[in-house]
Amino acid sequence: MKLFKYIFIGIVFGITLTKAEIISWYRIYEMFRFQSFHMYGVIGTAIVLGIVFVQIVKRTKMKTIDGSPILFQPKERSTPRYLIGGIIFGLGWAMTGACPGPMFILLGNGIGVILIVIIAAVIGTFTYGMVKHKLPH
Amino acid sequence: MNQIIDIISKPWPWYVAGIMITVVMLTLLYFGNSFGISSNLRTVCSIIGGKDTCNYFDFDWKGQIWNLVFMVGAIIGGGIAYTWLTPDTSILLSEQTIAELSEFGIKDPGKTFVPMEIFSWDTLFTLKGVIFLLMGGFLVGFGTHYAGGCTSGHAISGLSNLQLPSLIAVAGFFIGGLIMTNLILPYIFGL
Numbered sequence: 001m002k003l004f005k006y007i008f009i010g011i012v013f014g015i016t017l018t019k020a021e022i023i024s025w026y027r028i029y030e031m032f033r034f035q036s037f038h039m040y041g042v043i044g045t046a047i048v049l050g051i052v053f054v055q056i057v058k059r060t061k062m063k064t065i066d067g068s069p070i071l072f073q074p075k076e077r078s079t080p081r082y083l084i085g086g087i088i089f090g091l092g093w094a095m096t097g098a099c100p101g102p103m104f105i106l107l108g109n110g111i112g113v114i115l116i117v118i119i120a121a122v123i124g125t126f127t128y129g130m131v132k133h134k135l136p137h
Numbered sequence: 138m139n140q141i142i143d144i145i146s147k148p149w150p151w152y153v154a155g156i157m158i159t160v161v162m163l164t165l166l167y168f169g170n171s172f173g174i175s176s177n178l179r180t181v182c183s184i185i186g187g188k189d190t191c192n193y194f195d196f197d198w199k200g201q202i203w204n205l206v207f208m209v210g211a212i213i214g215g216g217i218a219y220t221w222l223t224p225d226t227s228i229l230l231s232e233q234t235i236a237e238l239s240e241f242g243i244k245d246p247g248k249t250f251v252p253m254e255i256f257s258w259d260t261l262f263t264l265k266g267v268i269f270l271l272m273g274g275f276l277v278g279f280g281t282h283y284a285g286g287c288t289s290g291h292a293i294s295g296l297s298n299l300q301l302p303s304l305i306a307v308a309g310f311f312i313g314g315l316i317m318t319n320l321i322l323p324y325i326f327g328l
Contacts (some may be wrong), residue, residue: 003206005168005327006203006206007210007213008210009161009164009210009287010206010209010210010213010214011210012160012161012213013161013211014210014211014216014217015215015218015222016153016154016157016213017211018152018215018222019148019149019216019218019223020148020150020152020153020154020157021148021204021250023250025256026228026230026234026250027228028314029234029318029322030230032314032315032317032319033319035230035234037151037293038151039151041150041151041155042154042155042158043155043288043292043293044229045152045154045159045294046155046156046158046162047158047292047293047297048191049155049156049159050159050162050294050297050298051297051299053159053163053297054297054299057163058211064166064169065169065264066167066169070166070169072168072171074300075285075286075295075300075303076302076314077210081284082284082285082291082302082303082305082306083305083306083309084284085195085281085282085284085309086280086282086284086291086306086308086309086310086312086313087309087316088276088279088283088320089277089280089283089284090279090280090309090310090311090313090316091280091314091315092272092273092276092279092313093288093313093317094232094313094314094317094322095268095273095276095325096269096277097170098277099174099277099281099288099289100174100175100177100277100281101211101287103274103277103313104165104174104208104212104215105211105214105296106250106251108211108212108213108215108217108218108219109250110196110217110219112258113258114256115276116261116271116273116274117156117270117271117273117274118262119269119281120272121275121278121281122178122181122182122278123180123278124266124274124276124277124278125178125179125181125182125224125281126187126194126278127275127278128181128188128283129179129182129187129190129290130191130193132191132193134328135283
């Protein structure tokens with residue numbers, strides 16, 4: 001089945017974020033208090049490697065598994081949307097100690113009450129959809 | 138084999154995690170998709186009926202099924218790591234972090250992945266719980282879609298592709314996070 005491989009990649013992702021303690025509320029707290037290098041190391045390594053490999057993908061015009069070109073969708077240019085949206089996200093991230101990926105991985109780690117955070121995040125998403133046209137973008 | 142499991146069962150260093158996250162991102166690119174988890178929240182809104190309510194949720198979510206499957210995999214991965222690969226769930230924190238959090242009323246900071254003073258069903262029905270869990274979750278959901286991506290979509294995928302919008306978004310993530318952790322959290326803990 002075509003979709004099966006995504007379960008596998010997801011499992012690798014879930015194990016990685018658990019074992020490197022990225023899903024820990026404490027690690028996010030430390031990061032925003034500059035009391036540990038850990039999260040900066042994780043994100044920094046991923047970005048540096050990512051930049052190198054994305055350049056390789058682009059320069060060698062690498063193809064996907066189906067043979068179609070690997071496309072990068074450019075994001076539309078704007079400042080207020082990314083800055084204000086980013087700040088709102090950051091405020092929530094520091095409270096819950098979890099961005100959307102870790103929320104789900106914490107559920108797998110048996111933290112049942114995170115379900116409330118996920119539901120709240122869905123409500124937040126829904127609210128954004130409803131008021132989107134009134135916000136500066 | 139047991140030796141390998143022993144090694145995996147120790148906390149992973151930051152560089153291993155960084156490499157693995159890049160591998161996940163590149164594998165998804167190779168399969169013709171892009172790494173970004175928050176899209177799933179939009180997909181869920183569309184599935185549960187948002188499609189008819191507003192046009193933001195009126196899109197063909199069937200193209201996003203792979204992402205939902207990926208998310209289910211992440212939950213399973215968390216369960217596997219928790220059940221078989223994490224004999225010790227304590228987290229090594231700096232003295233300073235422990236001292237600060239103890240002052241906020243957190244008992245044994247770092248003993249478990251998340252502070253039970255926040256992440257328990259009992260807390261949910263207190264003012265603190267409503268703020269941390271409900272308001273926090275709401276802001277993450279709202280903010281990530283306003284900004285057009287979260288840590289995976291902007292910080293990892295976007296910055297890897299040197300996109301200016303992602304740099305602005307990540308700066309925003311940090312401004313918000315620094316304000317919350319340094320200026321507001323002490324007051325919430327004091328409630």
